[in-house]
Amino acid sequence: MTPGNHVPGPARVRFAPSPTGALHVGSARTALYNYLFARHTGGVFILRVEDTDVARSSREFEQSIMDDLLWLGLGWDEGPERGGGAGPYRQSERSAAGVYRDAAKRLLQENKAYHCFCPQERLEELKQDCLDRGEMPRYDRRCALLSEDEIGSRMAAGEPAAIRFKVPAGRKITVADIIHGPTGFESDMLGDFIILRSGGGASYNFAVVVDDIGMEITHVIRGEDHLTNTARQILVFEALGNEPPAFAHHSLIMGPDGGKLSKRHGATSVGEFRSMGYLPGAIVNYLALLSWSPEGGEEKLPLEEMERQFELMRVARSPAIFDIAKLNWLNGLHIRDMSRKDFHEAIQSFLGDAAARKSAGQLAVAEAAIQTALVTLEDAGSLVESFFHAEPLDPAGEAAEIRNSEAGRVLELALEQIDAIKPAAGLDPAAVDRELDEAKNLLGALKSACREENIPPKRLFRTLRIALTGKTSGPELVYLLPGLGRETVRERLEAARRFAAA
Numbered sequence: 001m002t003p004g005n006h007v008p009g010p011a012r013v014r015f016a017p018s019p020t021g022a023l024h025v026g027s028a029r030t031a032l033y034n035y036l037f038a039r040h041t042g043g044v045f046i047l048r049v050e051d052t053d054v055a056r057s058s059r060e061f062e063q064s065i066m067d068d069l070l071w072l073g074l075g076w077d078e079g080p081e082r083g084g085g086a087g088p089y090r091q092s093e094r095s096a097a098g099v100y101r102d103a104a105k106r107l108l109q110e111n112k113a114y115h116c117f118c119p120q121e122r123l124e125e126l127k128q129d130c131l132d133r134g135e136m137p138r139y140d141r142r143c144a145l146l147s148e149d150e151i152g153s154r155m156a157a158g159e160p161a162a163i164r165f166k167v168p169a170g171r172k173i174t175v176a177d178i179i180h181g182p183t184g185f186e187s188d189m190l191g192d193f194i195i196l197r198s199g200g201g202a203s204y205n206f207a208v209v210v211d212d213i214g215m216e217i218t219h220v221i222r223g224e225d226h227l228t229n230t231a232r233q234i235l236v237f238e239a240l241g242n243e244p245p246a247f248a249h250h251s252l253i254m255g256p257d258g259g260k261l262s263k264r265h266g267a268t269s270v271g272e273f274r275s276m277g278y279l280p281g282a283i284v285n286y287l288a289l290l291s292w293s294p295e296g297g298e299e300k301l302p303l304e305e306m307e308r309q310f311e312l313m314r315v316a317r318s319p320a321i322f323d324i325a326k327l328n329w330l331n332g333l334h335i336r337d338m339s340r341k342d343f344h345e346a347i348q349s350f351l352g353d354a355a356a357r358k359s360a361g362q363l364a365v366a367e368a369a370i371q372t373a374l375v376t377l378e379d380a381g382s383l384v385e386s387f388f389h390a391e392p393l394d395p396a397g398e399a400a401e402i403r404n405s406e407a408g409r410v411l412e413l414a415l416e417q418i419d420a421i422k423p424a425a426g427l428d429p430a431a432v433d434r435e436l437d438e439a440k441n442l443l444g445a446l447k448s449a450c451r452e453e454n455i456p457p458k459r460l461f462r463t464l465r466i467a468l469t470g471k472t473s474g475p476e477l478v479y480l481l482p483g484l485g486r487e488t489v490r491e492r493l494e495a496a497r498r499f500a501a502a
Protein backbone atom coordinates (compact mmCIF):
# COMPACT_ATOMS: atom_id res chain seq x y z
CA MET A 1 0.00 0.00 0.00
CA THR A 2 1.29 3.46 -0.81
CA PRO A 3 0.62 5.56 2.27
CA GLY A 4 -2.27 7.92 1.73
CA ASN A 5 -3.20 6.39 -1.59
CA HIS A 6 -6.91 6.52 -2.26
CA VAL A 7 -8.71 4.42 0.32
CA PRO A 8 -6.07 2.60 2.38
CA GLY A 9 -8.50 0.53 4.43
CA PRO A 10 -10.15 1.63 7.66
CA ALA A 11 -7.73 3.86 9.56
CA ARG A 12 -7.55 4.41 13.30
CA VAL A 13 -6.53 7.98 13.94
CA ARG A 14 -6.53 10.23 16.97
CA PHE A 15 -6.79 13.88 17.83
CA ALA A 16 -4.79 14.38 21.00
CA PRO A 17 -5.29 17.85 22.48
CA SER A 18 -3.71 19.00 25.71
CA PRO A 19 -6.53 20.66 27.65
CA THR A 20 -4.52 23.74 28.58
CA GLY A 21 -6.61 26.30 26.72
CA ALA A 22 -9.50 26.80 24.35
CA LEU A 23 -9.54 24.99 21.00
CA HIS A 24 -7.33 26.97 18.60
CA VAL A 25 -8.29 26.96 14.93
CA GLY A 26 -4.93 25.33 14.18
CA SER A 27 -5.80 22.40 16.44
CA ALA A 28 -9.30 22.31 15.02
CA ARG A 29 -7.71 21.84 11.61
CA THR A 30 -5.65 18.91 12.96
CA ALA A 31 -8.83 17.41 14.39
CA LEU A 32 -10.61 17.96 11.09
CA TYR A 33 -7.94 16.23 8.98
CA ASN A 34 -8.00 13.26 11.36
CA TYR A 35 -11.78 13.19 11.30
CA LEU A 36 -11.97 13.42 7.51
CA PHE A 37 -9.36 10.73 7.04
CA ALA A 38 -11.17 8.42 9.45
CA ARG A 39 -14.49 8.97 7.71
CA HIS A 40 -12.97 8.71 4.24
CA THR A 41 -11.47 5.32 5.05
CA GLY A 42 -14.47 4.08 7.00
CA GLY A 43 -12.20 4.05 10.04
CA VAL A 44 -12.26 5.28 13.63
CA PHE A 45 -11.68 8.79 14.97
CA ILE A 46 -10.38 8.79 18.53
CA LEU A 47 -10.23 11.69 20.97
CA ARG A 48 -7.37 11.30 23.43
CA VAL A 49 -6.94 13.89 26.13
CA GLU A 50 -3.28 14.55 26.88
CA ASP A 51 -3.69 15.97 30.35
CA THR A 52 -0.37 14.96 31.89
CA ASP A 53 0.63 18.56 32.54
CA VAL A 54 -1.39 18.72 35.74
CA ALA A 55 -0.56 22.34 36.47
CA ARG A 56 -1.84 23.64 33.14
CA SER A 57 -4.59 21.14 32.28
CA SER A 58 -8.15 21.46 33.46
CA ARG A 59 -11.47 19.69 33.06
CA GLU A 60 -13.03 23.01 32.03
CA PHE A 61 -10.68 23.32 29.06
CA GLU A 62 -11.30 19.66 28.23
CA GLN A 63 -15.05 20.29 28.24
CA SER A 64 -14.77 23.41 26.12
CA ILE A 65 -12.60 21.58 23.57
CA MET A 66 -15.15 18.77 23.39
CA ASP A 67 -18.02 21.26 23.04
CA ASP A 68 -16.22 23.04 20.21
CA LEU A 69 -15.45 19.78 18.40
CA LEU A 70 -19.09 18.74 18.60
CA TRP A 71 -20.23 22.18 17.48
CA LEU A 72 -17.94 21.86 14.45
CA GLY A 73 -19.55 18.49 13.71
CA LEU A 74 -16.40 16.52 14.50
CA GLY A 75 -17.81 13.87 16.81
CA TRP A 76 -15.42 11.11 17.89
CA ASP A 77 -16.02 7.37 17.86
CA GLU A 78 -13.88 6.56 20.89
CA GLY A 79 -12.82 8.85 23.69
CA PRO A 80 -14.03 10.54 26.85
CA GLU A 81 -17.80 10.40 27.29
CA ARG A 82 -18.03 7.75 24.59
CA GLY A 83 -15.72 5.02 25.80
CA GLY A 84 -14.35 2.36 23.48
CA GLY A 85 -12.24 -0.76 23.65
CA ALA A 86 -8.89 1.00 24.00
CA GLY A 87 -9.70 3.23 26.99
CA PRO A 88 -9.25 5.00 29.21
CA TYR A 89 -8.77 7.96 26.85
CA ARG A 90 -7.32 10.47 29.29
CA GLN A 91 -3.61 10.20 29.85
CA SER A 92 -4.07 11.03 33.54
CA GLU A 93 -6.23 7.92 33.89
CA ARG A 94 -3.85 5.80 31.85
CA SER A 95 -1.02 7.01 34.01
CA ALA A 96 -2.93 6.09 37.18
CA ALA A 97 -3.53 2.64 35.69
CA GLY A 98 0.26 2.20 35.38
CA VAL A 99 0.30 1.98 31.58
CA TYR A 100 3.43 4.12 31.15
CA ARG A 101 5.24 2.77 34.19
CA ASP A 102 4.81 -0.79 32.94
CA ALA A 103 6.09 0.05 29.48
CA ALA A 104 9.08 1.91 30.93
CA LYS A 105 9.87 -1.08 33.16
CA ARG A 106 9.95 -3.33 30.15
CA LEU A 107 12.45 -1.07 28.44
CA LEU A 108 14.58 -1.08 31.60
CA GLN A 109 14.54 -4.87 31.71
CA GLU A 110 15.52 -5.06 28.07
CA ASN A 111 18.34 -2.61 28.64
CA LYS A 112 16.76 -0.07 26.32
CA ALA A 113 16.40 2.50 29.08
CA TYR A 114 18.21 3.36 32.29
CA HIS A 115 17.75 5.14 35.58
CA CYS A 116 19.04 8.66 35.74
CA PHE A 117 19.78 10.26 39.09
CA CYS A 118 21.14 13.53 37.79
CA PRO A 119 19.61 16.42 39.68
CA GLN A 120 17.98 19.29 37.84
CA GLU A 121 20.92 21.64 38.54
CA ARG A 122 23.36 19.30 36.81
CA LEU A 123 21.06 18.97 33.81
CA GLU A 124 20.78 22.75 33.59
CA GLU A 125 24.56 23.08 33.67
CA LEU A 126 24.96 20.44 30.99
CA LYS A 127 22.47 22.23 28.84
CA GLN A 128 24.28 25.53 29.26
CA ASP A 129 27.64 23.93 28.43
CA CYS A 130 26.22 22.52 25.20
CA LEU A 131 24.72 25.88 24.27
CA ASP A 132 28.01 27.65 25.06
CA ARG A 133 29.78 25.29 22.66
CA GLY A 134 27.11 26.03 20.05
CA GLU A 135 25.71 22.48 20.23
CA MET A 136 22.19 21.14 20.67
CA PRO A 137 21.62 20.36 24.38
CA ARG A 138 22.07 16.64 24.92
CA TYR A 139 22.42 14.44 27.99
CA ASP A 140 25.99 13.20 28.49
CA ARG A 141 24.96 9.67 29.50
CA ARG A 142 26.65 9.79 32.87
CA CYS A 143 24.00 7.55 34.44
CA ALA A 144 24.11 5.07 31.56
CA LEU A 145 27.46 3.97 32.93
CA LEU A 146 26.33 3.27 36.52
CA SER A 147 26.76 -0.29 37.77
CA GLU A 148 23.78 -2.43 38.74
CA ASP A 149 24.97 -2.31 42.34
CA GLU A 150 25.21 1.43 42.47
CA ILE A 151 21.77 1.82 40.93
CA GLY A 152 20.39 -0.70 43.44
CA SER A 153 21.82 1.06 46.44
CA ARG A 154 20.84 4.55 45.31
CA MET A 155 17.31 3.34 44.62
CA ALA A 156 17.21 1.62 48.00
CA ALA A 157 18.29 4.88 49.63
CA GLY A 158 15.26 6.52 48.04
CA GLU A 159 17.16 8.78 45.69
CA PRO A 160 14.78 10.14 43.03
CA ALA A 161 15.41 8.65 39.60
CA ALA A 162 13.99 9.38 36.19
CA ILE A 163 14.07 6.82 33.40
CA ARG A 164 15.88 7.73 30.22
CA PHE A 165 15.58 6.17 26.83
CA LYS A 166 18.80 4.83 25.39
CA VAL A 167 18.98 6.30 21.90
CA PRO A 168 20.86 3.87 19.64
CA ALA A 169 24.08 5.43 18.34
CA GLY A 170 24.76 6.18 14.69
CA ARG A 171 21.27 5.52 13.38
CA LYS A 172 19.70 7.36 10.51
CA ILE A 173 15.98 7.63 11.16
CA THR A 174 13.71 8.27 8.22
CA VAL A 175 10.21 9.57 8.73
CA ALA A 176 8.27 8.46 5.66
CA ASP A 177 5.92 11.38 5.90
CA ILE A 178 2.85 11.30 3.66
CA ILE A 179 2.79 15.08 3.29
CA HIS A 180 6.50 15.96 3.55
CA GLY A 181 7.98 12.94 1.84
CA PRO A 182 10.93 11.12 3.47
CA THR A 183 12.58 13.25 6.14
CA GLY A 184 15.83 12.07 7.70
CA PHE A 185 17.25 12.53 11.23
CA GLU A 186 20.52 11.41 12.83
CA SER A 187 19.96 9.58 16.10
CA ASP A 188 23.18 11.11 17.45
CA MET A 189 21.53 14.51 17.39
CA LEU A 190 18.74 13.46 19.68
CA GLY A 191 20.36 12.62 23.03
CA ASP A 192 18.93 10.14 25.55
CA PHE A 193 15.59 11.58 26.57
CA ILE A 194 13.51 11.09 29.67
CA ILE A 195 10.55 8.78 29.30
CA LEU A 196 9.42 8.68 32.91
CA ARG A 197 10.09 11.55 35.30
CA SER A 198 11.28 10.89 38.85
CA GLY A 199 7.76 11.73 40.05
CA GLY A 200 6.36 8.94 37.88
CA GLY A 201 4.84 11.07 35.12
CA ALA A 202 5.46 10.03 31.54
CA SER A 203 7.07 12.45 29.09
CA TYR A 204 5.14 13.50 25.99
CA ASN A 205 7.27 11.48 23.56
CA PHE A 206 6.82 8.33 25.60
CA ALA A 207 3.16 8.59 26.55
CA VAL A 208 2.19 9.32 22.94
CA VAL A 209 3.90 6.19 21.65
CA VAL A 210 2.59 3.91 24.40
CA ASP A 211 -0.90 5.23 23.67
CA ASP A 212 -0.58 5.10 19.89
CA ILE A 213 0.39 1.44 20.30
CA GLY A 214 -2.35 0.73 22.86
CA MET A 215 -4.97 2.41 20.69
CA GLU A 216 -3.69 0.71 17.52
CA ILE A 217 -3.26 3.99 15.70
CA THR A 218 -2.54 3.46 12.00
CA HIS A 219 -1.90 7.08 10.97
CA VAL A 220 -0.60 9.98 13.03
CA ILE A 221 -1.82 13.24 11.52
CA ARG A 222 -0.59 16.35 13.34
CA GLY A 223 1.20 19.66 12.93
CA GLU A 224 4.72 19.78 11.52
CA ASP A 225 6.01 21.28 14.76
CA HIS A 226 6.08 17.64 15.93
CA LEU A 227 8.31 16.37 13.13
CA THR A 228 11.49 16.16 15.27
CA ASN A 229 9.55 14.46 18.04
CA THR A 230 8.55 11.86 15.48
CA ALA A 231 12.18 10.77 15.10
CA ARG A 232 12.31 10.05 18.85
CA GLN A 233 8.94 8.40 18.78
CA ILE A 234 9.94 6.05 15.96
CA LEU A 235 12.81 4.80 18.14
CA VAL A 236 10.40 4.19 21.01
CA PHE A 237 8.02 2.28 18.74
CA GLU A 238 10.90 0.06 17.69
CA ALA A 239 12.15 -0.43 21.24
CA LEU A 240 8.68 -1.50 22.32
CA GLY A 241 8.61 -3.97 19.43
CA ASN A 242 6.05 -2.22 17.27
CA GLU A 243 5.91 -0.96 13.70
CA PRO A 244 5.47 2.80 13.76
CA PRO A 245 2.22 4.05 12.20
CA ALA A 246 2.20 6.15 9.04
CA PHE A 247 2.87 9.84 9.66
CA ALA A 248 1.42 12.95 8.05
CA HIS A 249 2.61 16.31 9.38
CA HIS A 250 0.61 19.22 8.05
CA SER A 251 1.83 22.81 7.88
CA LEU A 252 0.91 25.31 10.58
CA ILE A 253 -1.45 28.21 10.15
CA MET A 254 0.28 31.55 9.69
CA GLY A 255 -1.03 35.09 9.93
CA PRO A 256 -0.92 37.31 6.84
CA ASP A 257 2.48 38.63 8.03
CA GLY A 258 3.97 35.13 7.93
CA GLY A 259 4.16 34.72 11.74
CA LYS A 260 2.40 31.87 13.52
CA LEU A 261 -1.30 32.72 13.85
CA SER A 262 -1.75 34.30 17.25
CA LYS A 263 -3.80 36.80 19.22
CA ARG A 264 -2.12 39.74 17.57
CA HIS A 265 -3.75 38.66 14.29
CA GLY A 266 -7.23 38.70 15.88
CA ALA A 267 -9.48 35.81 16.82
CA THR A 268 -7.75 32.43 17.07
CA SER A 269 -10.07 30.13 18.98
CA VAL A 270 -13.06 28.30 17.63
CA GLY A 271 -15.13 29.81 20.46
CA GLU A 272 -14.27 33.34 19.35
CA PHE A 273 -15.25 32.65 15.77
CA ARG A 274 -18.45 31.07 17.02
CA SER A 275 -19.43 34.15 19.00
CA MET A 276 -18.53 36.36 16.04
CA GLY A 277 -21.25 34.65 14.03
CA TYR A 278 -19.31 32.18 11.91
CA LEU A 279 -21.05 28.94 11.03
CA PRO A 280 -19.45 25.60 11.93
CA GLY A 281 -19.87 24.39 8.35
CA ALA A 282 -18.06 27.44 7.01
CA ILE A 283 -15.22 27.10 9.52
CA VAL A 284 -14.53 23.43 8.73
CA ASN A 285 -14.87 24.16 5.02
CA TYR A 286 -12.35 26.99 5.31
CA LEU A 287 -9.91 25.06 7.54
CA ALA A 288 -9.94 22.09 5.17
CA LEU A 289 -9.21 24.30 2.18
CA LEU A 290 -6.24 25.94 3.91
CA SER A 291 -4.03 23.09 2.70
CA TRP A 292 -6.26 20.81 0.74
CA SER A 293 -8.45 20.98 -2.31
CA PRO A 294 -10.67 18.38 -3.87
CA GLU A 295 -9.78 17.11 -7.30
CA GLY A 296 -12.52 19.13 -8.98
CA GLY A 297 -11.35 22.33 -7.26
CA GLU A 298 -14.75 23.10 -5.69
CA GLU A 299 -14.52 25.60 -2.88
CA LYS A 300 -17.80 25.36 -1.07
CA LEU A 301 -18.13 21.90 0.39
CA PRO A 302 -20.30 20.51 3.15
CA LEU A 303 -18.58 18.25 5.67
CA GLU A 304 -20.06 15.07 4.15
CA GLU A 305 -18.63 15.95 0.76
CA MET A 306 -15.20 16.57 2.26
CA GLU A 307 -15.42 13.20 4.02
CA ARG A 308 -16.01 11.60 0.65
CA GLN A 309 -13.19 13.38 -1.13
CA PHE A 310 -10.47 13.95 1.47
CA GLU A 311 -7.06 12.49 0.74
CA LEU A 312 -3.88 13.01 2.73
CA MET A 313 -1.87 12.86 -0.47
CA ARG A 314 -3.57 16.04 -1.63
CA VAL A 315 -2.63 18.02 1.49
CA ALA A 316 -0.10 20.70 0.53
CA ARG A 317 3.20 21.18 2.37
CA SER A 318 3.35 24.93 2.05
CA PRO A 319 2.44 27.13 5.03
CA ALA A 320 -1.25 27.90 5.31
CA ILE A 321 -1.95 31.62 5.44
CA PHE A 322 -5.08 32.55 7.33
CA ASP A 323 -7.19 34.74 5.07
CA ILE A 324 -10.17 36.20 6.89
CA ALA A 325 -11.61 37.56 3.62
CA LYS A 326 -11.94 34.04 2.26
CA LEU A 327 -13.47 32.77 5.49
CA ASN A 328 -15.98 35.64 5.31
CA TRP A 329 -16.81 34.80 1.73
CA LEU A 330 -17.39 31.13 2.57
CA ASN A 331 -19.39 32.05 5.64
CA GLY A 332 -21.70 34.16 3.49
CA LEU A 333 -22.18 31.25 1.09
CA HIS A 334 -22.98 28.87 3.93
CA ILE A 335 -25.45 31.38 5.39
CA ARG A 336 -27.28 31.61 2.05
CA ASP A 337 -27.54 27.83 2.01
CA MET A 338 -29.32 27.55 5.35
CA SER A 339 -33.02 26.82 5.40
CA ARG A 340 -35.08 29.85 6.51
CA LYS A 341 -35.90 27.99 9.71
CA ASP A 342 -32.28 27.17 10.57
CA PHE A 343 -31.28 30.72 9.74
CA HIS A 344 -34.04 32.12 11.93
CA GLU A 345 -32.87 30.00 14.85
CA ALA A 346 -29.20 30.73 14.30
CA ILE A 347 -29.55 34.51 14.38
CA GLN A 348 -31.80 34.80 17.43
CA SER A 349 -28.95 35.36 19.86
CA PHE A 350 -27.48 38.01 17.55
CA LEU A 351 -30.63 40.08 17.03
CA GLY A 352 -30.57 42.07 20.27
CA ASP A 353 -33.27 44.76 20.33
CA ALA A 354 -33.62 44.76 16.57
CA ALA A 355 -36.57 42.38 16.78
CA ALA A 356 -38.58 44.55 19.15
CA ARG A 357 -41.78 46.23 17.93
CA LYS A 358 -41.88 44.27 14.68
CA SER A 359 -44.45 41.63 13.89
CA ALA A 360 -43.32 38.06 13.35
CA GLY A 361 -44.27 38.39 9.70
CA GLN A 362 -42.24 41.56 9.16
CA LEU A 363 -39.25 39.99 10.86
CA ALA A 364 -39.56 36.90 8.72
CA VAL A 365 -39.38 39.01 5.57
CA ALA A 366 -36.49 41.07 6.94
CA GLU A 367 -34.67 37.85 7.82
CA ALA A 368 -35.20 36.49 4.33
CA ALA A 369 -33.74 39.74 2.99
CA ILE A 370 -30.70 39.85 5.24
CA GLN A 371 -29.93 36.18 4.68
CA THR A 372 -28.88 37.15 1.17
CA ALA A 373 -26.53 39.84 2.43
CA LEU A 374 -24.96 38.65 5.70
CA VAL A 375 -21.25 37.94 6.05
CA THR A 376 -21.40 36.78 9.67
CA LEU A 377 -24.44 36.23 11.88
CA GLU A 378 -23.12 38.92 14.20
CA ASP A 379 -24.30 41.58 11.76
CA ALA A 380 -27.88 40.29 11.84
CA GLY A 381 -29.06 42.82 14.46
CA SER A 382 -27.74 45.89 12.70
CA LEU A 383 -28.95 44.70 9.30
CA VAL A 384 -32.47 44.03 10.60
CA GLU A 385 -32.37 47.44 12.25
CA SER A 386 -31.30 49.14 9.03
CA PHE A 387 -33.94 47.19 7.10
CA PHE A 388 -36.70 49.10 8.90
CA HIS A 389 -34.83 52.36 9.18
CA ALA A 390 -35.13 55.27 6.74
CA GLU A 391 -32.83 58.24 6.42
CA PRO A 392 -34.63 61.61 6.33
CA LEU A 393 -35.12 62.85 2.77
CA ASP A 394 -32.40 65.46 2.48
CA PRO A 395 -32.47 67.79 -0.55
CA ALA A 396 -28.70 68.16 -0.25
CA GLY A 397 -28.13 64.41 -0.07
CA GLU A 398 -28.84 61.27 -2.07
CA ALA A 399 -32.55 62.06 -2.06
CA ALA A 400 -31.99 65.09 -4.33
CA GLU A 401 -32.48 62.96 -7.41
CA ILE A 402 -36.18 62.42 -6.67
CA ARG A 403 -36.98 66.15 -6.52
CA ASN A 404 -38.59 66.31 -9.93
CA SER A 405 -41.91 65.71 -11.60
CA GLU A 406 -40.94 62.39 -13.14
CA ALA A 407 -40.17 60.97 -9.71
CA GLY A 408 -43.39 62.51 -8.47
CA ARG A 409 -45.27 60.62 -11.19
CA VAL A 410 -43.56 57.33 -10.22
CA LEU A 411 -44.62 57.83 -6.63
CA GLU A 412 -48.20 58.59 -7.70
CA LEU A 413 -48.34 55.38 -9.73
CA ALA A 414 -46.94 53.46 -6.78
CA LEU A 415 -49.49 54.94 -4.42
CA GLU A 416 -52.28 53.86 -6.78
CA GLN A 417 -51.15 50.24 -6.51
CA ILE A 418 -50.30 50.18 -2.87
CA ASP A 419 -53.28 48.16 -1.78
CA ALA A 420 -51.71 45.13 -3.34
CA ILE A 421 -49.22 45.08 -0.47
CA LYS A 422 -50.41 42.83 2.31
CA PRO A 423 -49.25 43.08 5.85
CA ALA A 424 -46.60 40.41 6.27
CA ALA A 425 -48.26 37.24 7.50
CA GLY A 426 -46.01 35.11 9.64
CA LEU A 427 -42.85 33.14 10.09
CA ASP A 428 -43.94 30.32 7.88
CA PRO A 429 -41.49 30.19 4.94
CA ALA A 430 -44.36 29.50 2.52
CA ALA A 431 -46.12 32.68 3.66
CA VAL A 432 -42.92 34.66 3.23
CA ASP A 433 -42.46 33.27 -0.27
CA ARG A 434 -46.05 34.18 -1.16
CA GLU A 435 -45.52 37.75 -0.03
CA LEU A 436 -42.30 38.03 -1.95
CA ASP A 437 -44.12 36.78 -5.04
CA GLU A 438 -46.87 39.32 -4.58
CA ALA A 439 -44.33 42.10 -4.15
CA LYS A 440 -42.60 40.91 -7.30
CA ASN A 441 -45.92 41.07 -9.18
CA LEU A 442 -46.59 44.52 -7.86
CA LEU A 443 -43.20 45.74 -9.01
CA GLY A 444 -43.82 44.11 -12.40
CA ALA A 445 -47.12 45.93 -12.75
CA LEU A 446 -45.50 49.22 -11.77
CA LYS A 447 -42.74 48.65 -14.29
CA SER A 448 -45.31 48.25 -17.07
CA ALA A 449 -47.21 51.33 -15.92
CA CYS A 450 -43.99 53.35 -15.98
CA ARG A 451 -42.98 51.98 -19.36
CA GLU A 452 -46.22 53.23 -20.82
CA GLU A 453 -45.19 56.69 -19.71
CA ASN A 454 -41.63 56.22 -20.96
CA ILE A 455 -40.16 56.09 -17.49
CA PRO A 456 -37.24 53.62 -17.49
CA PRO A 457 -37.28 50.79 -14.86
CA LYS A 458 -34.03 52.00 -13.30
CA ARG A 459 -35.67 55.35 -12.57
CA LEU A 460 -38.65 53.58 -11.00
CA PHE A 461 -36.55 51.42 -8.73
CA ARG A 462 -34.21 54.19 -7.60
CA THR A 463 -37.13 56.49 -6.87
CA LEU A 464 -38.89 53.82 -4.81
CA ARG A 465 -35.74 52.94 -2.93
CA ILE A 466 -35.01 56.54 -2.02
CA ALA A 467 -38.64 57.07 -1.04
CA LEU A 468 -38.62 54.01 1.23
CA THR A 469 -35.13 54.22 2.73
CA GLY A 470 -33.78 57.69 2.01
CA LYS A 471 -30.79 55.99 0.39
CA THR A 472 -29.76 54.73 -3.02
CA SER A 473 -28.61 51.30 -1.81
CA GLY A 474 -29.98 48.74 0.61
CA PRO A 475 -32.21 45.68 0.74
CA GLU A 476 -34.03 44.66 -2.42
CA LEU A 477 -37.42 46.27 -2.99
CA VAL A 478 -39.19 42.96 -3.16
CA TYR A 479 -38.23 42.40 0.50
CA LEU A 480 -38.73 46.00 1.57
CA LEU A 481 -42.35 46.25 0.48
CA PRO A 482 -43.83 43.39 2.55
CA GLY A 483 -41.27 43.86 5.32
CA LEU A 484 -42.17 47.49 5.94
CA GLY A 485 -45.87 46.75 5.50
CA ARG A 486 -48.58 48.69 3.67
CA GLU A 487 -49.00 51.50 6.20
CA THR A 488 -45.33 52.39 6.45
CA VAL A 489 -44.90 52.11 2.69
CA ARG A 490 -47.85 54.45 2.15
CA GLU A 491 -46.55 57.01 4.66
CA ARG A 492 -43.10 57.01 3.15
CA LEU A 493 -44.37 57.24 -0.45
CA GLU A 494 -46.61 60.15 0.45
CA ALA A 495 -43.83 61.99 2.23
CA ALA A 496 -41.58 61.40 -0.75
CA ARG A 497 -44.24 62.68 -3.16
CA ARG A 498 -44.45 65.92 -1.18
CA PHE A 499 -40.67 66.08 -1.17
CA ALA A 500 -40.53 65.49 -4.95
CA ALA A 501 -42.96 68.31 -5.60
CA ALA A 502 -41.35 70.79 -3.21
Ligand code: GLU
Nearest residue numbers: 016017018050208222226
Ligand atom coordinates in the same frame (compact mmCIF):
# COMPACT_ATOMS: atom_id res chain seq x y z
N1 GLU B 1 -0.85 16.79 22.92
C1 GLU B 1 -0.05 17.03 21.77
C2 GLU B 1 -0.32 18.44 21.28
O1 GLU B 1 -1.35 19.00 21.64
C3 GLU B 1 -0.42 16.03 20.71
C4 GLU B 1 0.57 15.86 19.63
C5 GLU B 1 0.35 14.58 18.88
O2 GLU B 1 -0.63 14.50 18.15
O3 GLU B 1 1.12 13.67 19.07
O4 GLU B 1 0.47 19.01 20.58
